[in-house]
Amino acid sequence: xxxxxxxxxxxLPMIAAAVSVITFAVLRSPWAGDPAVLLAGQGASTDQIxxxxxxxxxxRPIVVQFGDWIGHLLRGDFGRTFRGQQPVWPEITRRLPxxxxxxxxxxxxxxxxxxxxxxxxxxxxNTWLDYGLRVFAVFGQSIPSFFLLVxxxxxxxxxxxxxxxxxxxxxxxxxxWENLRLYVPPTLILAVTHAATLMRLTRSTLLDVLxxxxxxxxNAKGLRERSVVMRHALRNALIPIxxxxxxxxxxxxxxxxxxxxxxxxxxxGQFFFQSVLSRDYPVVxxxxxxxxxxxxxxxxxxxxxxxxxxxxxxxx
Amino acid sequence: MSExxxxxxxxxxxxxxxxxxxxxxxxxxFLAGCSGSNNNKSKPSGNSGSASSSANGTPGPxxxxxxxxxxxxxxxxxxxxxxxxxxxxxxxxxxxWPTINPYKDLVTGLTLGFTIFDHMWYTTKDTNERVxxxxxxxxxxxxxxxxVKIGQAVFHDKPPTSGRAVKASDIKASYEAAAxxxxxxxxxxxTKTLDSITTPDDSTVTFKLKQPDxxxxxxxxxxxxxxxxxxxxxxxxxxxxxxxxxxGSGRFQWVSHENGANPKMKRFDKWRVAGExxxxxxxxxxxxxxxxxxxAFVAQQIDHFAAQNKAEKDQLVQQLGKQVDVDxxxxxxxxxxxxxxxxxxxxxxxxxxxxxxxxxxxxxQLMEFxxxxxxxxxxxxxxxxxxxxxxxxxxxxxxxxxxxxxxLQAAGFDLSHEYEIKYYIxxxxxxxxxxxxxxQLQKNLGMKVKLTAEDFGTWLAKSLYQGxxxxxxxxxxxxxxxxxxxxxxxxxxxxxxxNWSGFKDDxxxxxxxxxKAIIDDTQRTAAIxxxxxxxxxxxxxxxPLYVAYQSDLFWNYVKGRLVGRGSxxxxxxxxxxxx
Numbered sequence: 099x100x101x102x103x104x105x106x107x108x109x110l111p112m113i114a115a116a117v118s119v120i121t122f123a124v125l126r127s128p129w130a131g132d133p134a135v136l137l138a139g140q141g142a143s144t145d146q147i148x149x150x151x152x153x154x155x156x157x158r159p160i161v162v163q164f165g166d167w168i169g170h171l172l173r174g175d176f177g178r179t180f181r182g183q184q185p186v187w188p189e190i191t192r193r194l195p196x197x198x199x200x201x202x203x204x205x206x207x208x209x210x211x212x213x214x215x216x217x218x219x220x221x222x223x224n225t226w227l228d229y230g231l232r233v234f235a236v237f238g239q240s241i242p243s244f245f246l247l248v249x250x251x252x253x254x255x256x257x258x259x260x261x262x263x264x265x266x267x268x269x270x271x272x273x274x275w276e277n278l279r280l281y282v283p284p285t286l287i288l289a290v291t292h293a294a295t296l297m298r299l300t301r302s303t304l305l306d307v308l309x310x311x312x313x314x315x316x317n318a319k320g321l322r323e324r325s326v327v328m329r330h331a332l333r334n335a336l337i338p339i340x341x342x343x344x345x346x347x348x349x350x351x352x353x354x355x356x357x358x359x360x361x362x363x364x365x366x367g368q369f370f371f372q373s374v375l376s377r378d379y380p381v382v383x384x385x386x387x388x389x390x391x392x393x394x395x396x397x398x399x400x401x402x403x404x405x406x407x408x409x410x411x412x413x414x
Numbered sequence: 415m416s417e418x419x420x421x422x423x424x425x426x427x428x429x430x431x432x433x434x435x436x437x438x439x440x441x442x443x444f445l446a447g448c449s450g451s452n453n454n455k456s457k458p459s460g461n462s463g464s465a466s467s468s469a470n471g472t473p474g475p476x477x478x479x480x481x482x483x484x485x486x487x488x489x490x491x492x493x494x495x496x497x498x499x500x501x502x503x504x505x506x507x508x509x510x511w512p513t514i515n516p517y518k519d520l521v522t523g524l525t526l527g528f529t530i531f532d533h534m535w536y537t538t539k540d541t542n543e544r545v546x547x548x549x550x551x552x553x554x555x556x557x558x559x560x561x562v563k564i565g566q567a568v569f570h571d572k573p574p575t576s577g578r579a580v581k582a583s584d585i586k587a588s589y590e591a592a593a594x595x596x597x598x599x600x601x602x603x604x605t606k607t608l609d610s611i612t613t614p615d616d617s618t619v620t621f622k623l624k625q626p627d628x629x630x631x632x633x634x635x636x637x638x639x640x641x642x643x644x645x646x647x648x649x650x651x652x653x654x655x656x657x658x659x660x661x662g663s664g665r666f667q668w669v670s671h672e673n674g675a676n677p678k679m680k681r682f683d684k685w686r687v688a689g690e691x692x693x694x695x696x697x698x699x700x701x702x703x704x705x706x707x708x709x710a711f712v713a714q715q716i717d718h719f720a721a722q723n724k725a726e727k728d729q730l731v732q733q734l735g736k737q738v739d740v741d742x743x744x745x746x747x748x749x750x751x752x753x754x755x756x757x758x759x760x761x762x763x764x765x766x767x768x769x770x771x772x773x774x775x776x777x778x779q780l781m782e783f784x785x786x787x788x789x790x791x792x793x794x795x796x797x798x799x800x801x802x803x804x805x806x807x808x809x810x811x812x813x814x815x816x817x818x819x820x821x822l823q824a825a826g827f828d829l830s831h832e833y834e835i836k837y838y839i840x841x842x843x844x845x846x847x848x849x850x851x852x853x854q855l856q857k858n859l860g861m862k863v864k865l866t867a868e869d870f871g872t873w874l875a876k877s878l879y880q881g882x883x884x885x886x887x888x889x890x891x892x893x894x895x896x897x898x899x900x901x902x903x904x905x906x907x908x909x910x911x912x913n914w915s916g917f918k919d920d921x922x923x924x925x926x927x928x929x930k931a932i933i934d935d936t937q938r939t940a941a942i943x944x945x946x947x948x949x950x951x952x953x954x955x956x957x958p959l960y961v962a963y964q965s966d967l968f969w970n971y972v973k974g975r976l977v978g979r980g981s982x983x984x985x986x987x988x989x990x991x992x993x
Contacts, residue, residue: 131871137597139520140874140892141899144910145605149596182513182674184657192673248705255709256733264710265504265699266676362700364510364675372510377871 117390133377177380196365201350203285208292216300238294246287247360303335344400348393500694501991504716507698511674515656523640531643531662557626562619567686570667575646582613587650592641603635626931632896665691675700690987719967724783727965741966746793746893753955755917763825765953770818771858785963791946793961799897809950815858832862833885838873915955
């Protein structure tokens with residue numbers, strides 16, 4: 099087990115190095131556009147653009163630029179943004195609480211409703227409740243979340259002249275009501291797709307488990323249905339649920355771009371998107387490497403959780 | 415529906431969303447009780463007429479006669495003592511700023527230039543009139559020197575200035591810092607025209623120029639809303655200070671922001687114009703999606719909403735009725751078709767054929783639902799410099815595809831070759847525009863053209879600046895505050911690069927350069943009109959099509975609005991919230 103973890107962790111720097119080289123090269127490829135031109139704006143002269151390029155160090159050979167970036171990265175200096183010339187790390191850490199809250203709420207809602215409806219659907223198989231929940235699942239999986247998010251804005255506006263609050267992030271502990279009013283409706287919508295996927299998965303997995311001999315034995319022993327389902331059946335259905343949820347966490351760790359865009363939340367997703375549009379190399383390079391690291395670590399945690407969930411799983 | 419016909423639909427985004435939403439929700443039977451929600455469904459589309467519009471009125475069909483006039487709405491005469499000056503004006507911020515430092519980002523600087531910082535003068539867009547602001551006089555004894563006397567003002571009461579008086583040395587330092595900055599101005603006035611600045615005393619600033627420039631005082635050059643911002647000397651010499659805090663002498667003081675979003679400013683009580691501003695503060699709220707901005711306006715979370723097109727404006731007017739006012743102006747962004755001037759397009763008859771094959775009325779209807787005006791090389795907002803519509807109708811705006819086809823034939827143009835139309839995909843409108851250009855070139859002139867979409871960075875750096883396009887490139891020009899910027903495209907060299915289209919004409923090149931040195935307004939106006947006429951005679955490869963109307967909706971409690979001054983309407987300190 100320890101060997102397995104060490105092996106996986108050792109792979110982390112190698113993957114990060116590969117990702118950084120690829121990202122660095124792709125951003126500077128001839129078809130990728132010139133950040134100096136975008137910074138200078140439409141109508142700028144060649145002299146102005148050359149001046150900006152020099153200031154940003156983009157007139158140096160690519161190998162020198164890469165060595166310089168990696169050198170600073172290893173010393174914990176993530177560089178300064180091209181747009182705004184601000185240190186990259188504080189720009190990211192300022193946005194992390196927003197991203198974490200969106201991630202936490204979306205994962206919480208998606209997992210809670212997905213697993214709950216999956217269990218209900220499985221134990222009430224072929225009833226109207228089951229049919230209704232399956233319609234919800236199909237609906238949730240087939241309608242993209244950006245569309246639902248826009249509806250969440252447009253429909254209350256048309257019907258009640260209401261709009262979700264805009265104008266800034268409110269810290270959860272300082273302004274709990276304002277904070278939840280801002281974040282709960284969109285994260286509920288964002289969670290719909292995840293909930294729908296989990297519901298279908300939970301239902302099918304649980305139905306398989308409920309037909310196993312040991313469940314029949316548990317029932318025969320006279321255990322209550324709740325105990326059979328929650329203590330015996332559900333635990334064995336959790337592995338695919340944890341896998342899917344781990345994927346969602348990894349995805350949202352990077353920011354929920356669509357939600358942030360529609361609800362004007364200035365989180366990490368927005369920051370990355372704007373940085374890509376403006377070819378802000380230091381930000382894009384760092385965030386891609388950061389995401390790779392997060393995905394690797396999360397995958398490792400998901401793998402390790404299998405051991406806890408199923409004692410039969412062993413890593414060597 | 416075919417792709418070509420897609421743009422002819424009159425369905426707005428909200429209608430689409432509403433229809434799809436109701437269908438989807440009905441099928442899924444999730445949201446019962448939605449009936450009765452569309453209480454405006456039976457009303458006719460278009461402007462209900464019930465909403466009060468501005469002094470300019472809501473424009474009618476897309477004819478030049480219906481052009482919204484750029485009359486300045488005078489600030490209403492009101493009893494100042496009855497105004498609640500503590501209300502805050504809320505507007506939309508459509509993108510977060512990368513920094514609050516105005517010297518590091520143009521958009522940031524433009525907003526702050528009108529609010530936090532003071533300026534010596536400004537130039538109105540409609541009348542090209544120089545209006546003194548902090549300056550009490552401007553004297554120009556000869557084309558190479560001018561002297562500005564400034565009035566009394568103080569900086570905001572924060573260290574390091576702590577409310578001290580504004581001095582001439584601050585202005586000198588600000589202009590010198592702007593000249594050194596690489597990102598805040600696209601104009602070469604700062605490096606090629608400005609020679610030196612001296613300050614004989616605390617209230618006098620003398621500028622020396624290297625060469626005469628008739629456009630010195632415009633917002634593109636020394637009157638830039640950003641570059642001419644008056645910054646304290648202590649900060650101008652160390653602009654990085656503005657990464658953290660902003661100190662100016664403008665009518666608002668900086669309060670806060672959140673990662674470049676939701677900036678807040680409050681009234682500066684020692685602002686040099688007594689009693690102004692008539693609001694307690696100015697705050698922007700980050701709202702990136704247009705649908706979200708629409709909803710926030712309806713919910714009165716913001717007081718102003720810039721409609722993207724006529725349908726959007728009409729829908730809100732229909733929904734909100736007399737509670738909103740609409741201010742309509744003409745933008746200066748000219749939707750342009752740029753051909754090549756070399757290769758197969760070197761023969762002027764080919765370019766003339768393209769002029770004749772483009773139907774401006776169709777663009778105006780399909781792109782703007784009729785809310786637009788045809789434009790010549792200089793947009794109609796510049797009444798003094800634009801050619802009049804009678805002349806344009808006989809020249810630039812002629813639409814005669816049959817003659818166009820004959821010209822192509824006479825010039826031996828190869829109609830079997832497939833050319834490309836390059837456009838950028840930063841927003842959806844250029845794609846829509848490119849599709850209509852493609853349709854018209856195929857239908858009206860029989861040309862084979864394909865569409866090539868590019869991201870903005872690539873499009874700008876390679877396709878436009880380096881002229882890497884085979885046939886056509888399409889775009890809206892920038893919305894300049896002075897007319898000379900529009901005719902710069904006729905030069906052999908644009909911004910240090912060879913002409914983007916390969917257009918090289920000695921006569922036009924010299925005329926464009928010469929007009930800058932004509933100080934006399936009448937002579938310069940005549941010269942600029944002459945340049946436009948020559949551009950038509952030579953069928954310059956920049957074909958101006960139209961400019962859109964800009965419709966700004968305000969809740970009618972927003973009073974004292976100033977319309978028609980160009981971006982300098984934002985200097986209006988008498989806007990107030992009457993609620």
